Amino acid sequence: MxxxxxxxxxxxxxxxxxxxxxxxxxxxxxxxxxxxxxxxxxxxxxxxxxxxxxxxxxxxxxxxxxxxxxxxxxxxxxxxxxxxxxxxxxxxxxxxxxxxxxxxxxxxxxxxxxxxxxxxxxxxxxxxxxxxxxxxxxxxxxxxxxxxxxxxxxxxxxxxxQPDGSTEELKPVNPSIREIVQHCNDHFREPMTLGQIAGRFFLSPSYVSRLLKKYTGHSFPEYLNTLRIRESQRLLRETGLKMIEIAEQVGYLNITHFNKNFKLITGMSPLQYKKMAQNMEHVxxxxxxxxxxxxxx
Missing domain, CATH: 2.60.120.280 (Regulatory protein AraC)
Known part of the structure; x- marks a missing residue:
């Protein structure tokens, strides 16, 4: 070898x-x-x-x-x-x-x-x-x-x-979705609704919803929750904050809602993830x- x-x-x-x-x-x-x-x-x-x-x-x-x-x-x-x-x-x-x-x-x-x-x-x-x-x-x-x-x-x-070898020309990304996604990425810790996003960009909520689904594969709530849970995973790995503090920092006012969405996205509870992250640190x-x-x- x-x-x-x-x-x-x-x-x-x-x-x-x-x-x-x-x-x-x-x-x-x-x-x-x-x-x-x-x-x-x-x-x-x-x-x-x-x-x-x-x-x-x-x-x-x-x-x-x-x-x-x-x-x-x-x-x-x-x-x-x-x-x-x-x-x-x-x-x-x-x-x-x-x-x-x-x-x-x-x-x-x-x-x-x-x-x-x-x-x-x-x-x-x-x-x-x-x-x-x-x-x-x-x-x-x-x-x-x-x-x-x-x-x-x-x-x-x-x-x-992996690319499937298709020669179909890629369609250009709608410029509106770039701005919407960037806004979500920058402000996901804050209270945010589909209606607020639509109003900010002078678009209808249904149109924003269709754009997000088309270009990210997720609805607005799914995309927002994914951003929040990704940040909560980082905080669980890198800080000693309490669970309620982490939930609040990433935009959840309700710890039950945080726990539910965390398990829905990751397949495990925040506590299970924290233990696995600690195990990773040990290794x-x-x-x-x-x-x-x-x-x-």
Whole structure:
């Protein structure tokens, strides 16, 4: 087996590596290995080289690196970033590939790096948190199978994001929706209704509703709740605020409403998410010294 970086090896058929980096460093030489790699940037910026192509990664970038293809990551500005990497062998996913032959399409498709929107980041990060939760407890019953099911979901999601080869010309984005989405992104913590948004942009509520559904795939309440829950996830990971304080900071006046929407969007309660995030932090700290010495990503 080829090595990662300066000698680290994947132990078993799959492995997860996560780390928070605050100092500048780069992988000076490209390397290859005979297993697949999925790289997700949770925060910050990096430059990723796959073969002779360079990709600028930002928060929410999801990269699929094929086996035996030279690659490396390098510092971007600022250097601080947090990333999660999944490694797995053919043998680990072989049974799923037999059932779904194009499961590994993300590694051979036209877009090896996907830029995820808010809703997609929430979905992917939820999968990744569950993966970490499974990976960190080696005695959990059905650990490998459940991890494989989560990996399969991630690969199917990414495969569906690949271009289908259609030559149909893309329609230009309505300029109104850009302004509406930006306003929601900037002010989701404040009280906000569809009627208020429509009035602000001199449009009818029904028209705004249709625009949001067409260009984001979500109704106004769904899009607003997703923005709020995404921010609440960050606060749960990075602060020690009480649940009621977090709910208020992201725009919920009712803790019951907050809990209901959090579970609807993430599939778990805020408390469950907080425990999984704490588990992720534990794994991050546990892996960080070895990561810095051996991987140099």
């Amino acid at each position: 080829n090595t990662i970086g300066e000698g680290a090896r994947v132990k078993g058929d799959f492995e997860v590596s996560i780390s928070k980096i605050v100092t500048p460093f780069s992988f000076l030489k490209s390397h290859t290995h005979d297993y697949y790699e999925i790289y997700y940037l949770m925060s910050g910026r990096r430059r990723l080289y796959i073969g002779n192509q360079c990709y600028s990664l930002k928060k929410g970038s999801l990269a699929f690196i094929p086996k035996n293809v030279p690659h490396k990551t390098m510092t971007a500005s600022p250097p601080e970033h947090e990333r999660l990497v999944i490694y797995f062998h053919d043998a680990y996913i072989d049974s799923a590939v037999k059932e779904q032959p194009d499961l590994l399409l993300p590694f051979s498709g036209q877009e090896p790096v996907l830029e995820l929107n808010q809703q997609e980041q929430a979905f992917v990060e939820n999968l990744l948190l569950q993966m970490i939760n499974e990976y960190s407890d080696k005695d959990r019953r059905g650990r490998a199978l459940y991890f494989k099911s989560l990996l399969t979901q991630l690969l199917l999601f990414a495969g569906r994001k 991050t700290l546990k892996h960080k010294p070895e990561f810095l010495e051996k991987h140099r990503f």
